[in-house]
Amino acid sequence: MTRRVALLGRPLKRRHSVVMHNAAFEVAGIDARYELLEIEPDAVAGAVAEARGSDFLGLGVTAPYKRVVADLVDEVEPDAAAIGAVNNVVRASDGRLVGFNSDGPGFRVGVERAMGRSLDGAAVVVAGAGGAAHAVVHACLTAGAGRVVIVNRTLSSAHAIADRFAGIARGRLEVMAPDSSRVVAALADADLAVNATTVGMIDPGSTLDVAALSPSATVFDLVYVPAETPLLRAARVRGLRAANGSEMLIAQAAIAFERWTGVGGMDGVMRAAVAPLLADPHASA
Numbered sequence: 586m587t588r589r590v591a592l593l594g595r596p597l598k599r600r601h602s603v604v605m606h607n608a609a610f611e612v613a614g615i616d617a618r619y620e621l622l623e624i625e626p627d628a629v630a631g632a633v634a635e636a637r638g639s640d641f642l643g644l645g646v647t648a649p650y651k652r653v654v655a656d657l658v659d660e661v662e663p664d665a666a667a668i669g670a671v672n673n674v675v676r677a678s679d680g681r682l683v684g685f686n687s688d689g690p691g692f693r694v695g696v697e698r699a700m701g702r703s704l705d706g707a708a709v710v711v712a713g714a715g716g717a718a719h720a721v722v723h724a725c726l727t728a729g730a731g732r733v734v735i736v737n738r739t740l741s742s743a744h745a746i747a748d749r750f751a752g753i754a755r756g757r758l759e760v761m762a763p764d765s766s767r768v769v770a771a772l773a774d775a776d777l778a779v780n781a782t783t784v785g786m787i788d789p790g791s792t793l794d795v796a797a798l799s800p801s802a803t804v805f806d807l808v809y810v811p812a813e814t815p816l817l818r819a820a821r822v823r824g825l826r827a828a829n830g831s832e833m834l835i836a837q838a839a840i841a842f843e844r845w846t847g848v849g850g851m852d853g854v855m856r857a858a859v860a861p862l863l864a865d866p867h868a869s870a
């Protein structure tokens with residue numbers, strides 16, 4: 586029987602996950618396929634129920650269903666519950682569905698590679714307060730970051746993250762409006778500046794003033810299409826360490842693959858498989 590993993594979302598324009606997971610299934614010699622399941626909201630509960638079948642290894646979950654799927658599975662792992670989003674589901678041998686989140690650990694792998702050091706003790710500025718920012722802030726706090734500053738256009742969303750993580754933050758988390766004069770000082774002190782908004786991908790421009798950063802800072806942009814956003818270009822022109830979200834994308838996929846199959850170490854296979862798509866500025870379909 587060919588096993589299945591279906592990615593639930595709407596719209597599903599990108600093929601990056603399909604290419605990475607199907608290459609890994611092939612190299613690992615596993616008879617399984619990863620498929621896109623673009624569905625309407627009223628079909629999500631049925632799709633999750635179907636994944637209890639023995640032909641399923643699990644599910645991938647993307648926008649806008651990361652929260653709703655958390656309410657439909659049998660168990661949500663603590664980190665995913667804390668973040669408030671499930672981006673993958675693994676089917677246990679008895680058919681129970683367990684939701685987990687690989688964005689946080691994937692971010693940590695990608696960003697620590699980019700920084701060339703651990704997040705432990707780091708001062709971080711995060712632009713954004715959406716789904717990805719929740720995973721980023723949670724990863725920074727649990728990895729021992731010394732200070733995390735959230736800067737977001739809609740201040741109430743940033744405060745919602747701060748409230749959610751108050752228990753683990755223990756005074757390390759602050760919220761600032763983008764036009765606050767305190768942002769310049771926070772950037773000057775930062776070891777790491779992260780763009781976790783859609784700016785650079787959907788909207789032009791950039792969210793962080795690279796000129797305010799120290800020469801030893803790293804800039805990490807979660808966006809990976811296009812490969813070089815205006816933010817990353819500015820960081821490189823200043824001679825800063827800078828990386829896009831491709832290593833996070835690969836790391837979170839390899840973490841999910843290991844949960845579904847028990848086979849680890851597929852990041853190299855996935856990196857090679859997805860390289861042509863990452864190099865193609867029009868690779869969205």
Ligand code: NAP
Binds near residue numbers: 688712
């Ligand atoms: P989301 O939940 O829709 O959140 C979007 C965020 O962007 C919000 O904070 C929003 O601010 C901000 N934003 C949007 N337009 C803006 C503008 N014109 N000016 C300033 N801020 C703006 O999206 P998400 O799921 O968090 O995804 C964010 C990014 O991360 C996307 O580019 C996504 O592709 C990327 N991502 C990458 C990976 C990876 O593996 N590399 C994984 C997950 C996500 P408001 O609150 O003010 O609306």
